[in-house]
Amino acid sequence: MTDFASLILAVEDEPSAAVARRLVRTFRKDIAVSRVIVSRGYGQLKVNAPRYNQASRRTPFFLLTDLDRADCAPRLIEDWLAGRSREASFLFRVAVREVEAWLLADQSGIAKFLGIETTLVPTGVEGLPDPKRALVCLARHSRLRELRRGLVPSEGSTAQVGPSYVDLLTGFAERGWSPNRARKGAPSLDAAIAALVGLGRRT
Secondary structure (H helix, E strand, O other): OOOOOEEEEEEOOHHHHHHHHHHHHHHOOOOEEEEEEEOOOHHHHHHHHHHHHHHOOOOOEEEEEEOOOOOOHHHHHHHHOOOOOOOOOEEEEEEOOOHHHHHHOOHHHHHHHHOOOHHHOOOOHHHOOOHHHHHHHHHOOOOOHHHHHHHOOOOOOOOOOOOOHHHHHHHHHHHHOOHHHHOOOOHHHHHHHHHHHHOOOOO
16 A cells, blocks of 8 residues: 655656655645665666656655656656556656756846846747756856855856756755746646646546
8 A cells, every 4th residue: 555645766866856855845734755775877767767666655755857868757657666556655757858848938036136137038948959068157257256156167167057057946946946837838837737736636
């Protein structure tokens, strides 16, 4: 029998963990997050997905990963589960194309965080080929010097992001981001919220 009083999160990185925690805190106050598994990339997450699927028969799992360059979410899920049926208590959600798109979808929230005009924030964020890069490019226009230093890689650096990218984005996801605003501009987020709301409540 599945116990829906608690939930285990399995994610790629800390910003994704913060997003998942925020969703649970906002939409399922009746569920406590009992454990967070951060895999530091999708590799181990993919390897362990069938095991998480099976384990969700006891405690629900919320696995969140990025679509990245995969064709579509259903095909990615089928591939990761190696053809096995997904358990009803295994919440397997895919951010199109990266969780940064979900953060960008809250236009007013991300604009305030970055210290830029809202009109600079793109719409149709799930159509962006590289949401992370788009976010860093927006940060270059920030009025906030310390934020620019944290999010934008220094000149000549081979890094894709600045030195405080993870900490800053995690803080925004936990405190400044509004999933209710963001879901209007990110269909994959809206679907994830609907699935989370329905977890354990379907007959």
